[in-house]
Amino acid sequence: MRKRTRFSRRHSDALRARDFAVILFGLLSSAFFGFLFWKDLNSATTRNDKIVVAHLQSKQRIVQRKFNDRVVWERIPQNSALYDEDTIRTSSGAQAMISLDDDEGTKVEMRGNSMIQITYSEEGGAQITVSNGSIQVDSPEGSKPVSVKFSDGSVVEVDGGTQVSVSSGENMKPGIEVIEGNVRVKSGEKMAVLSSGQSASITDKDGSPSISRKALTVISPPKEMTLLLFDGTQSIVDFSWNAFGAEHDVVIQTSPSRDFRTVDYERVVRSGDGRHVSVEVGPGATYWRVFSDDGSGTPDYSAGRIVSERIAPAELFSPTDGCAFPERTQPPRVDFRWQGNRLAAHYRLVISTSPDLSEIVHSSEHNDAFASVSSLGEGTYYWNVEPYYPANGTGFAGASEIRSFRIEKESETRPPELSSPADGAEIAWKESRTVPLIWKSDIKDAEYNVIVARKRNFSDARFAATTKSKRAEFSADEDGTYWWKVVRHSGDPSVSDSKPESEPRSFTIRKFVPEKTKLLSPADGYSFENVSANDFLWKSSAEDIKNGAVMRISDAAGNKSGECGAGKNLPDDFSLAKGSYTWGIFSADGKEITKPRSFSVMGFLSAPAILIPQDGSELVVEKDRAVAIEWKPVKGADSYSVKLSGAGIKREFEIKEDGSGTMRADVNLPEGIFTAEIRANSKSSESAQARRSSFSAVSFSARRPDEISALSPAQGEKIDGLAALRKPTAFRWETGRDSSKTFTFTLDRKTGGGDSEKVETIRTSKKSLSLKRMKSGTYEWKVTGKTASGIALESKSSVFTVLPVPDLPTPVAVTPKNGTVFDGAYFRENRRIEFRWKAVSGATSYTFTLRRKSGKTILSRTLSSTRIEISDLSLFDVGSFEYSVTARQVASDGFVERKSKALEAEFTIKFDLPKQVETKTPGKMYGE
Secondary structure (H helix, E strand, O other): OOOOOOOOHHHHHHHHHHHHHHHHHHHHHHHHHHHHHHHHHOOOOOOOOOOEEEEEEEEEOOEEEEOOOOOOOEEOOOOOEEEOOEEEEEOOOOEEEEEEOOOOOOEEEEOOOOEEEEEEEOOOEEEEEEEEEEEEEEEOOOOOOEEEEEOOOOEEEEOOOEEEEEEEEOOEEEEEEEEEOEEEEEEOOEEEEEEOOOEEEEEEEOOEEEEEEOOEEEEEOOOEEEEEEOOOOOOEEEEEEEEOOOOOEEEEEEEOOOOOOOOOEEEEEOOOOOOEEEEEOOOEEEEEEEEEEOOOOOOOOEEEEEEEEEOOOOOEEEOOOOEEEEEOOOOOOEEEEEOOOOOOOEEEEEEEOOOOOOOEEEEEEEOOOEEEEOOOOOEEEEEEEEEEEOHHHOEEOOOOOOEEEEEEEOOOOOOOEEEEOOOOEEEEEOOOOEEEEEEEOOOOOEEEEEEEEOOOOOOOEEEEEEEOOOEEEEEOOOOEEEEEEEEEEEOOOOOOOOOOEOOOEEEEEEEOOOOOOEEEEOOOOEEEOOOOHHHOEEEOOHHHHHOOOEEEEEEOOOOEEEEEEOOOOOOOOOOOOOEEEEEEEEOOOOOEOOOOEEEEEOOOOOOOOEEEOOOOOEEEOOOOOOEEEEEOOOOOOOEEEEEEEEOOEEEEEEEEOOOOOOEEEEEOOOOEEEEEEEEEEEOOEOOEOOEEOOOEEEEEEEEOOOOEEEEEOOOOOEEOHHHHHHOOEEEEEEOOOOOOOOEEEEEEEEEEOOEEEEEEEEEEOOOEEEEOOOOOEEEEEEEEEEOOOOOEEEEOOEEEEEOOOOOEOOOOEEEOOOOEEEOHHHHHHOOOEEEEEOOOOOOOEEEEEEEEOOOOEEEEEEEOOOEEEEOOHHHOOOEEEEEEEEEEEEOOOOOEEEEEOOEEEEEEEOOOOOOOOOOOOOOOOOOO
């Protein structure tokens, strides 16, 4: 018989417990090491031995950094600091926006598969070395020049107010494309200056570098573009370019693949037809290339990629729409959460008291998709979140819906809250059994009944008093335990007091037993704003008082700053200057009775220095755009009280110190004169007293930006069509008090049905421009610009009409007339056919066409005279023919300004057979 092994229940339970412990240990270990991996992946090294030269403002996909003195690459998150001599690289399809730490905010946009190194020196400023890939440098007006260096030693010096795209690589010639502004290119001993809309490449010619200008420069789109598609937007991309030298046809192609194996769009723009085309691209990635069709067979391509991303409005999570938060003794904390977007750099949270967000009470920007606000009082509020997208300078877009929430005063008041003595406290008395009774109450206008008893049910009341204050004194007849409570009677009939009675508390009274002398407050290391006699509390034994002990305050140098007997108080007018001090109880001969404690007097906080706006300044304010009030942070402050008044508004709000540097409050303002006041605050803590500063104030005015005046062509103006062909149409505009260094001119042509097509988009620094040979039609034009501070300027749209060009008069036939018949009699006398017509006034040439009645063209000529003679009669045979003559008016460069309707005429060539054939006698034939 087979032996069976039996396991006891105790043994089985032990195995299960051991297995559970092993599995639990394995899971905890996996979670721990997973957390370490995540932390390592999403953290960046900080250094104190190198200066910070830039910050990674935003990124998509993987961006890595390598220190100059190390060999390891690390992933860096958004907002990471970049140090001198750091090398940065991006993965395929990635993008990174880097902000240099200069005063003007120069931006460097890195595209996919790019690698650069950033260095900085006091003499040369910032230098960017491009090892591979392509970048775009955007240097604002007034900024210091930035140098871009290639691996072959060539240098591009970028002036302020310039946008330039540069590229380089192992199998790529260094290339420079100037979008706006000016750059200087130095390669070896060669130097060239490139201006807006020009490009060049650096080649190795016969062993020495050469700077070759390109005949075609694509101004837009950039080589790597993320097209953000919001609700109501189309996937339309504007292509614009500049051509230099001899102009050729320009070809634009798009493809879903990088190698252009299939071309899903191609457009040939003929020379002279403009330098602007709008192209609709599909979802996902679209590759494009633009080249000049010069007939060489090896065109120089400008190529890039467009990635379309559909962006939904930001989705709000909490607080839910219409919810309410209770307010008791202080404003509640409201937590805001929303759905983040990987393409957004940060988010702007706006809270307003109006449904259209015009009355902003709070505006703040956050890197994460959540925020907390604790400064809102009772009322109804409206809020939304708007992400900031750095791609292509999109800015704030894709705002969420507007939601509301309420902050309501607690409808049910809390019962009175007993403060002192604490529940169960023991009170030792010396001379009398008097006990101060203190409580709190939410209702200000109220009367209180204070009751003290020995029993918890208050059946043996020993004390009862009525008072309007929140304090009373009870004198006991004997030692022991007592119970006390407070009953409230509201003096305001509009207040519903549903819980007027406090919870009872107990305390015990006993005779004082002498203790050793000890210090009570302030605690060691405490900080005061200003100090008074009542701020020092201590207990002294009767023996120390009898022996002449004193409480002494000394400054940092050991000098006596205040003193009184250990059983007495400091004088009522006692005060101390700012500084560090110690205090303690000392014997009459100066020996320490207590260990001295230190404290400091800090004084009032410094008043904030308001940076923007300056006192007496005028602000130009765009409608629905918040105005920034900025001030320097005050050391020691944790919040700021801001008051804004003027033009019929009065706002007060609190801004918390966030440690980010310059403090800021964003407010929406109408036009008017305003006063802004700011005070620094520091709240109390266990080791410090609350502190405040005085208010800093500035007065300023706000106004809307002046419109750009569209002068000519004026609204409704009609321009002669022939004059528009012969003379360039001049567009003129003028600015008001607000000027712009550059303007964007746009011209659209109405196409019917309310639609229009883009004709021109031109950037210029002048206040006028001219367009040649405008076709007839109805046009709409406007001009936009920006002030030096970024305020948008715009003109009203102006509509004008270029009238149709009238046709030339139709030529009149002289010969042959319509229906003319040429027979044998005519041809016996004439061996040619002459065509003549009357001259047309204004015509410079005529187009003559001869064809058979069947439609086949026999002859076509362009003539400067009013006649043509055809002597080659072999062109004709018997039958019907047509001829036409069109008058033309042609400019000196060959442009046809206008034509006439064609003269159309018919004629017939006809030979009749003879009625009787007469023969001659032939004579005698040979055969006869």
